[in-house]
Amino acid sequence: MIYQQIPPKVEYSITEYGQRMTPLLQAMNDWGEGHIAHLNELYGENSTTELPEHS
Numbered sequence: 001m002i003y004q005q006i007p008p009k010v011e012y013s014i015t016e017y018g019q020r021m022t023p024l025l026q027a028m029n030d031w032g033e034g035h036i037a038h039l040n041e042l043y044g045e046n047s048t049t050e051l052p053e054h055s
Helices: 018-044
Strands: none
Touching: none
């Protein structure tokens, strides 16, 4: 749907076919959250915004 306003506003929706990607995207999100927890264990909770440098 497109709204006649400035700045323009557009709403998007995903098709039923596209929703088939949900399990994949959820798995990627779960991995990312687990990875952040892993980094917190290794480097401390405040270090997730700054990744360690690789040599």
